[in-house]
Amino acid sequence: MMHIHQEAEERHVLTVTVDNEAGILAKIAGLFTARGYNIDSLTVADITDNHEVSRITIVTHGPPSQIDQIHAQLERLVPVHKVVDLTELGPHVARELALVKVAGVGDKRVEALRIAEVFRARPVDTTTESFIFEMTGAPDKIDSFVALMRDLGLVEVGRTGIVAMARGPEEA
Amino acid sequence: MEFEKELGVSEERSGANILVESLVRQGVEFVFGYPGGAVLPIYDALFGDERLRHILVRHEAGAGHAAEGYARSTGKPGVVLVTSGPGATNVITAIADAFLDSIPLVVITGQVPTALIGSDGFQEADTVGISRHCTKHNYLVKDPAELAAVIDEAFQIATTGRPGPVLIDIPKDVQIASAAWNDGPTQRRQRYAPRTQGTAGEIAQAVEMIAAAKAPVFYTGGGVINAGPRATQLLRELQAKTGAPVTSTLMGLGAFPADHADWLGMLGMHGTYEANLAMNQADLIVCVGARFDDRVTGRLDAFAPNSKKIHIDIDRSSINKIVRVELPIVGDCAVVLEQMLAEWGSRKGQDLTEWKARVDTWREKKSLSFPLNDDAIMPQLAIQRLFELTKDKDPIISTEVGQHQMWAAQHFPFFSPNKWLTSGGLGTMGYGLPAAIGAQCGNPDSLVIDIAGDASIQMNIQELGTATQYRLPVKVFILNNEWMGMVRQWQELTYESRFSNSYSDSLPDFVKLAEAYGWKGIRIETESELDAGIQAMIDHPGPVIVDCLVHKESNCFPMIPSGASHVDMILYGDNVAGTMDDEAKALV
Ligand SMILES: Cc1ncc(C[n+]2csc(CCOP(=O)(O)OP(=O)(O)O)c2C)c(N)n1
Ligand SMILES: [Mg+2]
Numbered sequence: 072m073m074h075i076h077q078e079a080e081e082r083h084v085l086t087v088t089v090d091n092e093a094g095i096l097a098k099i100a101g102l103f104t105a106r107g108y109n110i111d112s113l114t115v116a117d118i119t120d121n122h123e124v125s126r127i128t129i130v131t132h133g134p135p136s137q138i139d140q141i142h143a144q145l146e147r148l149v150p151v152h153k154v155v156d157l158t159e160l161g162p163h164v165a166r167e168l169a170l171v172k173v174a175g176v177g178d179k180r181v182e183a184l185r186i187a188e189v190f191r192a193r194p195v196d197t198t199t200e201s202f203i204f205e206m207t208g209a210p211d212k213i214d215s216f217v218a219l220m221r222d223l224g225l226v227e228v229g230r231t232g233i234v235a236m237a238r239g240p241e242e243a
Numbered sequence: 244m245e246f247e248k249e250l251g252v253s254e255e256r257s258g259a260n261i262l263v264e265s266l267v268r269q270g271v272e273f274v275f276g277y278p279g280g281a282v283l284p285i286y287d288a289l290f291g292d293e294r295l296r297h298i299l300v301r302h303e304a305g306a307g308h309a310a311e312g313y314a315r316s317t318g319k320p321g322v323v324l325v326t327s328g329p330g331a332t333n334v335i336t337a338i339a340d341a342f343l344d345s346i347p348l349v350v351i352t353g354q355v356p357t358a359l360i361g362s363d364g365f366q367e368a369d370t371v372g373i374s375r376h377c378t379k380h381n382y383l384v385k386d387p388a389e390l391a392a393v394i395d396e397a398f399q400i401a402t403t404g405r406p407g408p409v410l411i412d413i414p415k416d417v418q419i420a421s422a423a424w425n426d427g428p429t430q431r432r433q434r435y436a437p438r439t440q441g442t443a444g445e446i447a448q449a450v451e452m453i454a455a456a457k458a459p460v461f462y463t464g465g466g467v468i469n470a471g472p473r474a475t476q477l478l479r480e481l482q483a484k485t486g487a488p489v490t491s492t493l494m495g496l497g498a499f500p501a502d503h504a505d506w507l508g509m510l511g512m513h514g515t516y517e518a519n520l521a522m523n524q525a526d527l528i529v530c531v532g533a534r535f536d537d538r539v540t541g542r543l544d545a546f547a548p549n550s551k552k553i554h555i556d557i558d559r560s561s562i563n564k565i566v567r568v569e570l571p572i573v574g575d576c577a578v579v580l581e582q583m584l585a586e587w588g589s590r591k592g593q594d595l596t597e598w599k600a601r602v603d604t605w606r607e608k609k610s611l612s613f614p615l616n617d618d619a620i621m622p623q624l625a626i627q628r629l630f631e632l633t634k635d636k637d638p639i640i641s642t643e644v645g646q647h648q649m650w651a652a653q654h655f656p657f658f659s660p661n662k663w664l665t666s667g668g669l670g671t672m673g674y675g676l677p678a679a680i681g682a683q684c685g686n687p688d689s690l691v692i693d694i695a696g697d698a699s700i701q702m703n704i705q706e707l708g709t710a711t712q713y714r715l716p717v718k719v720f721i722l723n724n725e726w727m728g729m730v731r732q733w734q735e736l737t738y739e740s741r742f743s744n745s746y747s748d749s750l751p752d753f754v755k756l757a758e759a760y761g762w763k764g765i766r767i768e769t770e771s772e773l774d775a776g777i778q779a780m781i782d783h784p785g786p787v788i789v790d791c792l793v794h795k796e797s798n799c800f801p802m803i804p805s806g807a808s809h810v811d812m813i814l815y816g817d818n819v820a821g822t823m824d825d826e827a828k829a830l831v
Contacts, residue, residue: 073825090434093383098375105376136563143560149380149400149435 078134083158084235087127090150091117108141112232128234155243157235165235169213174201175224183223190216256424258387258417259288265394267294271322273684275306279326281353284418301705303330305677307337311346312678315664317685320347320401327353328366338408339377343668347406349397356416370412379407387422395429404437405558439575449553450586456527458598459487465494466532466576468660474577475660485592490518492533494667501656511539512803513649516610519809522547530554532576535565545808555579610801619794620770622722626654632777638690639682643675643699646728646799651694673702683715697723697747707760710786718780719788724795732798737823757788767791805830
């Protein structure tokens with residue numbers, strides 16, 4: 072019998088600065104599928120006045136040798152200017168935005184609002200039987216908030232995936 | 244307008260015209276192509292233009308491989324022009340081939356008009372999407388004003404850094420619409436600038452490691468050929484200073500002369516015993532422009548267990564991809580070799596007498612020897628005679644894929660670069676004939692021979708017509724064993740000789756086929772006819788097919804079976820088991 076062999080994996084956050092040209096997102100997403108890499112989250116938006124450059128934040132996991140390959144393979148793409156492995160680089164801030172819809176009445180509604188306050192989640196839409204909370208934070212904090220809402224009438228969750236940046240005064 | 248005058252704009256031209264002018268400006272001599280609805284404006288712009296020679300192939304795959312053969316044999320980029328939809332999809336195999344073997348191509352595809360893109364229009368295919376992962380870069384040009392700059396950048400990307408195919412998809416309306424054409428050099432976006440030099444620290448460390456090594460070996464690859472003839476020269480100089488033996492991948496043959504005392508032959512799955520053992524026993528491997536491909540390493544956990552490794556490669560992603568190395572150097576092979584030579588100066592390396600004596604004991608195995616046969620021509624012998632009778636002509640050899648390809652690599656020695664054209668990474672049957680045609684275009688005075696198999700040659704057989712039309716005197720030398728020999732060999736060794744669908748049934752009469760296309764056909768059936776048949780092929784001024792009937796069930800040895808290490812080579816005369824465990828079978 073043959074068994075497929077697995078290696079220990081790490082989770083890494085990469086930022087990729089790219090020319091904002093047609094097909095670049097397909098190129099990057101496709102690179103991950105074609106070479107069997109994992110994407111846990113991917114966010115993209117242009118970051119310059121003239122809309123020529125975009126910044127992509129990718130969260131991936133895999134064995135260390137694969138993470139190094141992902142870095143090198145991304146750099147090989149012509150429209151890619153720069154790839155930074157924030158996890159490798161050191162301390163960084165990672166933030167995500169979530170919209171969380173919760174429906175309920177009575178005690179559950181009061182409890183949901185109280186917990187939202189603790190988590191600094193803001194109601195951005197209110198009806199007599201529901202809230203949409205907006206919350207920004209580290210992904211695990213959002214995880215905890217969503218878990219608590221599950222018992223209090225959670226209806227729907229939308230998350231952006233993370234954007235991240237190295238700490239300190241310098242550009243990474 | 245005032246502003247335009249300043250920029251030196253001379254006139255408005257159609258997109259098709261801008262394309263043609265841009266190709267001329269790039270110094271393009273040949274365009275390998277096939278027309279169709281979505282490229283008619285470009286074909287019209289080519290009409291009567293004597294600055295570009297268009298070679299009309301018979302299938303778009305042929306255009307792609309011909310451009311590859313042209314590129315590999317001349318060192319210049321190959322240019323392809325095909326229509327949308329089926330024209331573009333037909334050329335994909337050749338693009339993928341060029342991608343894996345780092346061959347510079349610029350492929351121009353027609354596309355449906357911009358307004359129809361995405362509407363499933365007639366002959367619409369998402370060419371940019373389909374080719375995304377087998378091109379180095381690709382473009383969809385939606386404005387004729389961008390064409391000149393895109394073409395300029397495409398040639399730069401195809402030919403610099405690690406070379407590769409670049410595709411430009413041009414909708415039909417963009418070929419017809421006009422834009423300003425500027426005769427001066429285009430404004431280039433400075434966004435692609437691969438690193439070419441090693442750092443001083445890396446170079447010093449590399450030289451120190453080589454000088455300290457007691458059992459060093461140079462493991463060289465196609466990157467040395469891609470870096471140009473100067474890289475080949477520098478490799479020879481550095482080898483002369485260090486004395487280290489040299490082996491090469493399939494793609495790197497010709498970079499180091501095969502008659503040199505320190506030449507080990509090709510390494511890997513069908514490499515020589517001495518090359519593989521030297522890799523296994525070395526204390527230092529200097530990898531120059533090769534990529535530790537699975538055909539080369541064999542079983543990874545047993546690969547070169549006692550060696551330190553230096554890896555020189557222009558592509559950072561090739562380094563530490565499969566094998567971890569102690570010293571990575573990202574740079575162009577020629578530049579880095581030159582840096583190393585300068586750093587080496589008048590240094591003296593270790594005394595390698597003992598190491599070379601060990602290598603000599605491995606050479607004594609004579610791993611390429613094969614038994615002669617009274618009744619049939621041994622395929623290895625046919626290659627050896629082909630070499631002996633053509634060597635004074637310094638021929639260019641292309642191959643198809645299979646046993647004949649490996650026998651050619653083993654038994655046809657090369658002494659200089661750009662003479663050996665073969666599909667290494669993708670292993671594409673049908674590569675050899677169109678590649679020979681492309682090479683003959685670029686080297687009109689050379690003897691160009693496609694060493695072919697009976698099955699592979701049928702994959703692009705239609706290109707016989709192309710050679711006839713352009714009076715290209717290419718030769719096709721078929722080692723006809725009436726089998727997909729390489730498949731048959733694997734079935735014999737791993738599937739207890741269950742020969743499932745590997746017999747070449749219903750073969751055409753290759754001599755008559757040659758004649759039907761206006762070629763000369765020669766059949767060689769016995770060893771006594773071998774030399775005369777080869778000579779007749781050489782002497783004929785036009786294209787020739789030689790149908791050389793060879794021993795049918797010969798296997799290609801040496802061989803490292805899949806899942807085995809370099810020390811577990813099968814040589815001629817070894818007893819080979821007829822089956823393998825699932826782990827080994829799962830390897831390709
Ligand atoms: C396009 C393509 N299809 C299938 C294969 C798999 N394959 C590798 S070698 C081979 C047989 C080649 O037979 P032939 O050309 O007669 O060469 P021989 O091995 O007999 O010398 C096949 C089918 C391939 N390499 N390329
Ligand atoms: Mg055959």
